[in-house]
Amino acid sequence: MKDFDPAGIRALTFDVFGTVVDWRTSVAEAGRQLARRHGIDLDANAFAEKWRSGYSGKLAEVNSGQRPRERLNDLHREILAEVAPAFGLDHLPDAELDRLNLVWHRLRAWPDSAHGLWRLRQRYLVCALSNGDSDMLATMGKFAGLGWDMVISVEMANSYKPEPAAYIKAIELVGAQRPDQVLMVAAHANDLEAARSCGMRTAFVHRPTEWGPGKEPDDGSGFDLEVPDLVALAVKLGI
Amino acid sequence: MKDFDPAGIRALTFDVFGTVVDWRTSVAEAGRQLARRHGIDLDANAFAEKWRSGYSGKLAEVNSGQRPRERLNDLHREILAEVAPAFGLDHLPDAELDRLNLVWHRLRAWPDSAHGLWRLRQRYLVCALSNGDSDMLATMGKFAGLGWDMVISVEMANSYKPEPAAYIKAIELVGAQRPDQVLMVAAHANDLEAARSCGMRTAFVHRPTEWGPGKEPDDGSGFDLEVPDLVALAVKLGI
Numbered sequence: 366m367k368d369f370d371p372a373g374i375r376a377l378t379f380d381v382f383g384t385v386v387d388w389r390t391s392v393a394e395a396g397r398q399l400a401r402r403h404g405i406d407l408d409a410n411a412f413a414e415k416w417r418s419g420y421s422g423k424l425a426e427v428n429s430g431q432r433p434r435e436r437l438n439d440l441h442r443e444i445l446a447e448v449a450p451a452f453g454l455d456h457l458p459d460a461e462l463d464r465l466n467l468v469w470h471r472l473r474a475w476p477d478s479a480h481g482l483w484r485l486r487q488r489y490l491v492c493a494l495s496n497g498d499s500d501m502l503a504t505m506g507k508f509a510g511l512g513w514d515m516v517i518s519v520e521m522a523n524s525y526k527p528e529p530a531a532y533i534k535a536i537e538l539v540g541a542q543r544p545d546q547v548l549m550v551a552a553h554a555n556d557l558e559a560a561r562s563c564g565m566r567t568a569f570v571h572r573p574t575e576w577g578p579g580k581e582p583d584d585g586s587g588f589d590l591e592v593p594d595l596v597a598l599a600v601k602l603g604i
Numbered sequence: 605m606k607d608f609d610p611a612g613i614r615a616l617t618f619d620v621f622g623t624v625v626d627w628r629t630s631v632a633e634a635g636r637q638l639a640r641r642h643g644i645d646l647d648a649n650a651f652a653e654k655w656r657s658g659y660s661g662k663l664a665e666v667n668s669g670q671r672p673r674e675r676l677n678d679l680h681r682e683i684l685a686e687v688a689p690a691f692g693l694d695h696l697p698d699a700e701l702d703r704l705n706l707v708w709h710r711l712r713a714w715p716d717s718a719h720g721l722w723r724l725r726q727r728y729l730v731c732a733l734s735n736g737d738s739d740m741l742a743t744m745g746k747f748a749g750l751g752w753d754m755v756i757s758v759e760m761a762n763s764y765k766p767e768p769a770a771y772i773k774a775i776e777l778v779g780a781q782r783p784d785q786v787l788m789v790a791a792h793a794n795d796l797e798a799a800r801s802c803g804m805r806t807a808f809v810h811r812p813t814e815w816g817p818g819k820e821p822d823d824g825s826g827f828d829l830e831v832p833d834l835v836a837l838a839v840k841l842g843i
Contacts, residue, residue, distance in 0.1 A: 436779075490739060490742050490746075492742075498779060499754060499778070499779070500615075500729060500779030502754075503729050503731075503753040503778075504729065504753075506753065507725065507729075507753055514742040514743075514746055515738060515739075515741075516753075516754050518777075521760050521777075538738040538739065538757075538759070539739050539742075540675075540677075540738070540739030
């Protein structure tokens with residue numbers, strides 16, 4: 366990690382799923398509750414993992430032009446229908462699965478997130494920059510007590526991260542004159558690498574359980590900043 | 605005003621300048637302070653009026669295709685340069701006028717706005733929908749204590765209100781299934797008429813001093829709701 370001078374930073378853009386909210390625990394818990402109501406024996410952690418992992422394949426199809434961009438809500442619902450049989454959820458009424466699909470609007474924040482963002486907002490424009498739909502991000506922010514100055518969904522760029530168009534649109538929307546006035550914050554190395562290739566500065570946040578039990582987190586050592594959580598990021602930025 | 609059933613409303617979109625913030629008083633005061641520092645005798649109210657009124661002509665040029673869309677910040681700066689001579693401000697250094705131009709990021713809210721929005725957020729997605737740039741709206745929200753769930757700038761639609769594209773983009777971004785799930789809130793009849801023609805529902809807010817001394821406010825009687833302020837809007841919606 367190099368010396369980092371926060372002067373010149375105008376805005377912070379945050380990856381949301383995994384970096385700010387704990388999708389894994391929230392989704393597993395929603396699956397567990399639904400299964401319990403219907404007397405289904407569900408491996409809730411495996412279910413959460415499987416549902417989420419279907420997502421990167423779909424996004425790759427969009428980014429390569431094989432299929433048009435869709436709302437993340439619709440992609441999540443499509444993946445849920447695909448994974449349901451393996452978990453014994455395919456005999457549930459559609460309305461139940463529709464309701465389960467909304468768990469992605471009601472994810473719990475990591476314990477440091479709300480306070481960390483609040484502190485960072487004292488000095489910076491603090492923005493979500495996510496593959497989630499705008500309304501999903503706004504609803505989730507309200508649910509989890511996250512005070513965003515601006516919610517930037519990649520639907521505004523008609524693309525998905527890590528396509529450069531998504532970062533370039535964010536740089537424009539936060540009103541930066543130059544990409545290095547924007548600090549991208551994420552728990553995923555590929556997100557930060559893409560941001561860096563667009564000229565943004567980068568902060569890696571350690572979320573040790575983001576990859577699931579027994580999985581090794583990404584290596585965060587090559588970025589401008591590397592922090593254990595969002596409160597530590599505020600401290601590192603001198604707030 | 606017809607009977608209005610708030611059931612089915614998912615999101616509220618707010619015009620910002622004049623409806624949520626008092627641009628007139630804020631801009632006049634900034635002009636007054638600058639003039640005082642330089643010993644210039646300024647009619648601050650006339651100056652604010654003149655600066656603002658240059659804006660609709662520029663937007664009409666954009667919407668008719670005579671000129672490309674630009675950031676509102678740049679349009680404001682261009683108009684400021686045009687009106688400066690008539691007010692004796694044209695001999696000031698460019699940096700002073702650049703700084704004055706930022707007053708549009710630091711407008712004061714009307715006294716009811718912050719509390720009204722906070723109450724409305726308990727039930728609805730509460731969104732700015734403005735011709736202002738995204739970062740201008742986000743900075744202003746922070747300055748004025750306005751907690752938006754989402755900031756929607758018409759730059760996301762590459763247009764300006766009252767072009768339909770601006771409202772249609774907002775309906776999409778708030779995740780509405782139908783336009784009538786969105787309530788447009790404004791102090792200006794033309795904004796609400798355009799929203800209504802896109803299928804949105806409409807609420808007129810009375811801001812008696814928005815048009816300046818001696819000017820008659822718009823007639824707000826033809827819309828779904830007509831309220832004196834944003835707290836009254838919350839009450840009317842049963843919050």
